[in-house]
Every structure is written in C-alpha cells, then in structure tokens.
Amino acid sequence: MTLTTSSRPPATRSVPHAARPATVTARSTAPRGAASHQPRLPAPAPSRPISQAARDLLADAGRGLGRAIRADQPTERYAAAHLAALRGAAAILATKARPGRTRQASAWELLTKLAPEFGEWAAFFAAGSAKRQAAEAGIARFVSPREADDMVRQCAVFLDLVEAAL
Secondary structure, rough: OOOOOOOOOOOOOOOOOOOOOOOOOOOOOOOOOOOOOOOOOOOOEEEEEEEHHHHHHHHHHHHHHHHHHOOOOOHHHHHHHHHHHHHHHHHHHHHOOOOOOOOOOOOOHHHHHOOOOHHHHHHHHHOHHHHHHHHHHOHHHHHOOOHHHHEEEEEEHHHHHHHHOO
C-alpha cells in the first residue's frame, strides 16, 4: 500500500502481534521521498533490563491498538490508535527520560529530543493530535474512515519499532 501524503511515514515491516491486522506490511522507515537506503534504529544496549513501567506502557499500547482495530466508528478508531501510539512513545520516554527540572513539553517533543531516531514518527503523530482531540469530542467530520484506518496501520508499525528499540 502506498500512502499519498508525504507527511505520513510508510509502514516498515510485518506486524507480528495477533491484535494487529495481518495485512499490514512495511517497506521502509524513511518518510516518503527520502533516500532509498534503509535507516536503522540504534542497536539496543546489550542486555539492559527494561523497566516494568516501560513494559506496562507497551502492553497498554498494544491493548489500545486492539481497541482501535475493533472500533466501529472512524473517530473511535482514530482516537484509540493515536492514544496507543502515545503510550508507545511514553514507553520509550520511560527508558530515556531522566528526572530533573525541564520545561513542560508534549510527549512528541520529548521523544524527538530524547530519541531522535523517532523524530519523524513524533512529527507524524504530533500533527494528528488536534484531530484526535476532535475525534474524542465526537466531531466526526474531521476524521474519514480512510484516515482512521491509516492511523491504525501507522500505529501498528510504530509500536513494532518501539518494541524493537526497547
């Protein structure tokens, strides 16, 4: 499947989780129009334990994606998938963020700063935040069925990349 909007990251690899649609396949983590080489995520630190908080957030993200897949209404699918991606970002942040005095920032801004390899994904999901808020408010005219399905697919790919990075 080829996305026609350049701001959406294309799918990157098969989605192994049973809760995810079997038809999602991926080709590249680069945004549309980028160089044809395959960018790589940094290799995880050898045998570094993953915090329980990060595992819980990733599990919550997977359940949220399952809810998005099962939702009947486009607004529900879009909102649930976007929130699942947000939990995936939080799982990454739980492993990288350090306590201290920092200015308030969105999870997407922090993800870009602390895990720059996810910067394009953060920009993609940040761009959908206002639409998610409209969907949560029940304003259906802002979310088409196609956009909801695209969000579910992109969330599935993103969560796979988060899981691989952790």
